[in-house]
Amino acid sequence: MPINTALLSFGMSGRVFHAPFLHALPEYRLYAVWERDKHLATALYPDIRTYRSLEALLEDPAIALVVVNTPNYTHYTYTKQALLAGKHVVVEKPFTATVAEAAELKVIAEQNGLYLSVFQNRRYDSDYRTVKQVIDSGVLGNMAEAEIHFDRYNRVLSPKTHKEVPGPGTGIHYDLGPHLIDQALQLFGWPEAVWADLRIQRPTSRVEDYMEIVLDYGGFPVRLKSGYLVREALPAYVMHGANGSFLKSRSDVQEADLTAGKPSAGEDPESEWGLLHTDAGRQTVPSLKGDYGDFYRELAETLEGNRPLPVTAEEGLAVMRVIEAAALSNREKRWVSC
Template sequence: MDKLIKVGLIGFGAGGQTFHAPVLTTVHGLQLAKIRAVKPEQVNPARVKYSQAEIVQTSAEIFEDENIDLVIITTPNTSHHSLALQALQADKHVVVDKPFTTNTKDADELIEEATKRNLILSVYHSRRFDSDFYTVQKIIKNNLLGGLVEMESRYDRFRNYLKPNAWREEDAPGSGILYDLGSHLIDQAQTLFGLPDTVSADLGIQRKGGKAIDNFEIILHFPGLKVTLKAGMLVREPLPRFILLGNDGSFVKYGLDVQEEALKAGFTSLTKNSWGIEPADIWGTLNTEIDGQHFIGKIESEKGDYSRFYNNIYNAIIGKEELIVTPVQARNNVRIIELAMQSQKEKRTIDFTF
């Protein structure tokens, strides 16, 4: 009989409700046993949707429960380090929502603690499991563009106002879209190409009255390859999600993976047959030369699958798989953010250093 892993979820805001609880509960072997939810708008949905779970008011009630094997932390970024450290010291396996921490010093401390205790520690970089990212990986792996020379990846939103009382809008560590959307883009770039030689960045605040970064352009320089990562809060007309340029051709992709909207609508991979399948109207366009023949046309997107992350966490805990998202990779995503901020401050390109 497969081992049952009991899970404690700390935080039941947008992240816990939309991206974690619905996904982890689709995974055989994971049981959501406790949820820390404090606000009425969190407590009531938790009780209705996850009646099997005990709703608690404090994180300590999860840390001190000997039956809890895995703790998931989906709280404001500044609390990630403290809560993850307490969970590890209570001998729990830990998943932290992205970004891992607000600085690499805190990340290194968590990695050291997890290693010392032989515990699984990972970060929820869910965009590795997007359909469009899987498609980009396949195109690069199969060398469909020849030698890749440039990639642009962007993740935009349109919100021309500031959310009141939103911690992400404050001038504080871990706030703004550099840590939010930037974490996703940097992680995808690192997954594809490893660590860059140098980092340069242009970070800004475009909305009136804004305190946190709401627009960025980061350039990661690799040998023979330029990777540009962009995001903004004032992008009303959709721009390409991916642009790949190679010696033999190009690939351009519009539109976002469909899993987020499906989760927001209340679906999961167990209740929606077309889970993770993009509609044909947002498939990417490939224009290239293959075996001496010019090809131009749509490329069907690969199927996305967020549940693969938590399947991997389960299998890593029971010793059947290696982690897909390692804490060292997540730590290096934070390092690139630090170097991007240094680049902006000093107005120069920065060598990548650990």
């Protein structure tokens, strides 16, 4: 029986990252949406039910899964309401605005026998999947240094005012940072210490729009960098090991395809394949296929009792711990022990 799923908004994330998969995958039924006064979802999905309040949506016993894809500062409150209403929840990154909030939600889910997952969709990018394959193969040997970028060039502030007004969960370390932190933790595990430089670069910005976070793994550093004034981007992944190096661009096509309203094959063009340089010489590495739908396929198996969550609340909590350590490091200009 399909899993009746509700979205808590139908902006860009609902339209691009969630609805296409919940509609197309046979394991799910795109059942409901919360839209206060618009009908954006029904224009694309005529059979979807539109609720005008969160309370009314959560009172519907047919809904099994709720996707909290609302502004960052609402994640804790809405996720808690959904869990207490007996719903499984997928919450977008960042998990919450604080470690304490994330820890509380994890406990509520466990106490009520509910599944709670964080939508870390960038684990399903073609470029990250390819980098992970190279790292896991051991071809680079012991790591010496790693750098992951998520850079953009945009001097204009986001039209989404909740991203640009100082408050809980704002700043680039809460926006693009969770992607980079999650990938680093998946590739290399838990670090020994964190150092960070968070700053405002664009004259009109009121929240941090540049970040450099360094994770110390004892034997090697991992640098996570993101900014909005990078017109000529460096490779998104720079991996150096004792036996060689691997460079890979950020070239996953899924977001662009889905934003344009078309299905995505999730395949990089050959021109964007990664470069592996070892004693054996220089060679290109074909990119693995990216597929955001895999998150929901894996989640369906979880709900059926056949596999662990694709992204656990504990993994979401770990990202929040690094974010808070980075903020503390930036304030006090020091390394923060993990």
